[in-house]
Amino acid sequence: MKEFGKTTQLVHADKSLNPQIDGAVHSPANQSVLFEFQDAQDIVDAFQGKIAAHVYSRSSSSTNTSLQNVMNHLEQGIGAVTFATGMAAISTVMLSLLKYGDHIIVSDFLFGNTRSFFKHLQKLGIEVSFVDVTDVQHVVNAKQPNTVLVFCESLSNPMTHIADLSAIGKYCQGQQLLYIVDNTMSPSVIFSAKDAGASLVISSLTKYVSGHGQVLGGSVVDTGLFDWRHYANVEPMYQVGDSAQWGLTQIRKKGLRDMGATLPAPSASTILVGLETLDLRYQKACENARKLAQHFMNHPKIKQVFYPGLASHPQHFLARDHFSSYGALMSIELPEGEDIIQFINRLNLVICSTHLGDTRTLAIPVAQTIFFEATQVERDRTGITDQIVRLSIGIEDVDDLIADFEQALNA
Template sequence: MEFKGFTTKLVHADRLLNQPQDGAVHQPSCNSVLFEYKRVEELVDIFQGRQAGHAYSRQSSGSIDALQNMLSHMEGGIGALTFASGMAAITTSLLSLLKQGDHLILSQFLFGNTNSFAHTLRGFGIEVSLVDVTDVTLVEAAIKPNTRAVYLETIANPVTQVADLAAIGALCAQKGILYMVDNTMTPAYLFDAKEVQASLLVGSLTKYIAGHGHVLGGAVIDTGLYDWTRFPNINPAYQSQPAHLWGLIQIKKKGLRDMGGCLTPQSAHAISVGMETLALRLARSCENAIKLANFLSNHEKVAKVYYPGLCDHPQHQLARQHFKHYGGIMSFDLKPGYDCFAFLNSLKLVLNATHLGDTRTLAIPVAHTIYYEMGAEQRSKMGISDNMIRLSLGIEDIDDIVDDFAKGLDAL
């Protein structure tokens, strides 16, 4: 039976897609590292891709397959792979698909760790261009004959720039370029990645998908829209399989298997349970975010609020076009003369913590923590001031959240 509602589908996905034994509504955690086959021919067929099955839990297990099925179903994809963290998913995918002499276009607004990884790629002989992805003409101008992929985030962290998603998707489709979209901030409940012709969805499961700050994970999901026969780097050994699977096969073999950033069965189980309330939590976080953004934007001690839901946000119309809600993260600058440390230390409800997508509201001084290594010059290019505070809105009652911020600002 095909259900219409997003949450209905997620709540029942595990039992219907994966059909656990004994009437269980969740796939049990499979803690075996190895898998026995009575006939060695079966094991050989699994190794050589002629038969579905598990050879070793670093590559797959029943727990991992169950979560991957749910993620692919949620995003309308043809398959998914899971990893030990979002960064493992990102780095593994790029290293598996790119080689020396290739060119990669990255958003210049990428999260600090992903941005840092660009330097690692350059060290491997992969050319990287950092581009303002809010303007498709700048992306088009950066394309070269050896451009293999464009990688961006839907909503950037922490300044909340929104990429020109549909226009870039159309450009990549026209040029035959792989379009990799990090939708950590906007999972399927908020954003339909297939509408903008995304090829691969890459990102963190730690944040909104799992949702409770208790488990790490990452994923790559193939939307089925990219023609892998146009991608020149596929290993000939994998081309005996159906062409639409080439990308995931190469990431699984060269990345997950060879690099080893695998998700544990226990983590997979925790993430799959957290997914069930994704829409409920996201809706509440987004509702809280727009209300707090309006409060802060009208406060006399706040210089600027960065949130796509505000009408004065540079990409507000793009956000309205693509997202069901405007997301649960924002940033703001205190006016000159006010100490962001003093403000953060005065908060009673809000946690000073580096995380996103939690049930709790979180705050962090950006320049001094997650973007400290980047240096002042690069922070300035990204629009990050020394007084910027990033927030991730939780699901608490909005009156309590606003009251905490009001008292903290009044104390300055």
Template sequence: MNKRVNNTQLVHADRLLNRPQHGAVHEATNNSVLFEFEDVADLEAVFQGKKPGHVYSRSSSSSAVSLQNMLNDIEGGAGAVAFATGMAGISSMVYSLLQAGDHIIVSQYLFGNTRSFFQTLSNFSVNVSYVDVTDAENIKNALTPSTKMVFCESIANPVTQVSDLEGIGALCHQHGILFVIDNTMTPSPMLDAKALKASLVATSLTKYIAGHGSVLGGVVVDLGNYDWRQYQNIDDKYKVADPAQWGLTQIRKRGLRDMGATLAPGSASQIAIGLETLNLRMHQTCNNAMALATFFENERSVKQVFYPGLSEHPQHERATRLFNHQYGGILSIELADSLDMRVFLNALKLVICATHLGDTRTLALPIATTVFYENGPEQRAVMGISDKLIRMSIGIENVADLIDDIQQALKLAAV
């Protein structure tokens, strides 16, 4: 667990890090597209990256920079770049840092849209290997001389496999390979990615960070663990004075500026407000998820439960060690054969059937026919996704109310 992150830090981060004007406790939303310079030399210096500043809001705004400062602070990083969505952050980061002929190793359990992106990436002559990331030995066996990056999620969505983050971090550090963790499922209060030797973290701000299902956003944070002077793909024009900033500079220029997936100032401000209650929401979410996983485990109408908090989970001990007895807000279930999955989902009254996660509300979704439908039955089988798998994203409601709703739906589905 990242012990640097606490409620006080989150609540006061905006005013203490960014020092908003006029005594405000939140940075103002700045919707200006252009920025005036009284001296053209200053404009040129900012354009060339020789001094900080804003030249055009597609590349940066005070609202986005304020959010980046806060997100970087809770990760203990060297800097951050915010994007319009989490997928924009992942794709911009990968396109900025990899070249044709490079090799990347990714988790075979990747979330559907992320896996779809890496399949598209292979069309651009980047070699992609899909491996079981629950054991770093599989990463080691997949290494080639052209391997530049390893990418995995902390907890896989939806079957909750927990990556061997310690082993992968040590292996990548030994071989000088970029190690990228998607920690959307385990944001900073749960996971200290920097201590695991991760190079970068990519996070969908849409989920737990913002938390209320009302805004899109993503971020890439450089944790300061990687020596960019050894990375062959950094363009000379992005080798700024501080080598620690080379990677982010290239991501910001090639990814954010050139691809244009800019986080809107209003969205940045909204995410910053959600960040203030992240600790509180994650605590309640994890407690509720553990209670529901235990309920499902003892429910005869449920055939199987996937949740790292359960002692039977294959990576339970690892999850306990990495996440400090918090196991996240995602669990998945398979109902008994005698129950109709669709009848169960339609019968839920409090739990919402929706495509999202990390919300204050509890959500449920049939996975094989929605998010992972394009992956096909063979890929789904490799990922452990059955046709009857239901993913649940647990919210912050009263857990007794959730159990009551689920019980009545299970009874109806058994008829």
């Protein structure tokens, strides 16, 4: 696809990358579960990986392929797989590529559900080291002889820590470690995970990519930077053909065929439509977030603002080096004694919800909800107090948002 501007590419990506024989500009939702083969040898060859074909919709369909092609293009990859949710993408990638006795290094600032999953992996005999990924030296120090991969989020939720992305990428390449980046909070319109050295890029398509809070989905893109011939966990049956595709083949076989984490065709079609306005929506939300952060910065009713666009943010310079915008996620800390439940209840325009990346601005108390299962030690280590409110900034008129926060803070 020709390198037009970001929005032009997004608007025309589905039509350009997945041309329809009837001239449709949107890939239709193909809900057929089964696919007919006129020659029985073809279905044999498809099962054995000798030819590419849709065999059963749990593993693939034309609509999911269309979405995979667009996500692959956006992340500059060599292939993609879509999943039912973002957590399905994370869990199936890990369960497909890890085995008992492996050691992995992951961010200490992970979103609550992701952290919960990695703690579950420890019960399956996989060693997990949670480290501060804002400095590559912590990753280096955690490396063990049985370490096979490093996993981090580009921008952490909810406290907006920025990983030392490029430095970790260079280290992983030098050590032949798989480097997996969850790019949900800083999608490709502001950050190229491949340029930072990521081997696999995971996204929750539920968030900014689809953008309207009406569909679930996840994806993983292989950037082509990792040599799968050096990864001992690829099973011999998948070590056929182009070695660059070995990893995705195993993820697809295990995650979709065996575990059934399949994205429904109607969901894939809805996500493709949402993708068209990703850059427009996200840039507006980022601009709103920047203005709100500046407004909150010196507010007497706000103790602290966590937003990488502020010079006071501890990883501001990392964010400036990696991102073209600073994102639309922030958290604020209210002073001790302020009732954050009542504060959120006083908001009229802003919605109390656990979602992220919506066109509407959302607020949620963090420690009491999405980090309720975290231990106090984990909360203290990641800076989450009982006074933290997470804000996912939407695309409303910013003056209206400021007015809503003002009346809630000053009531």
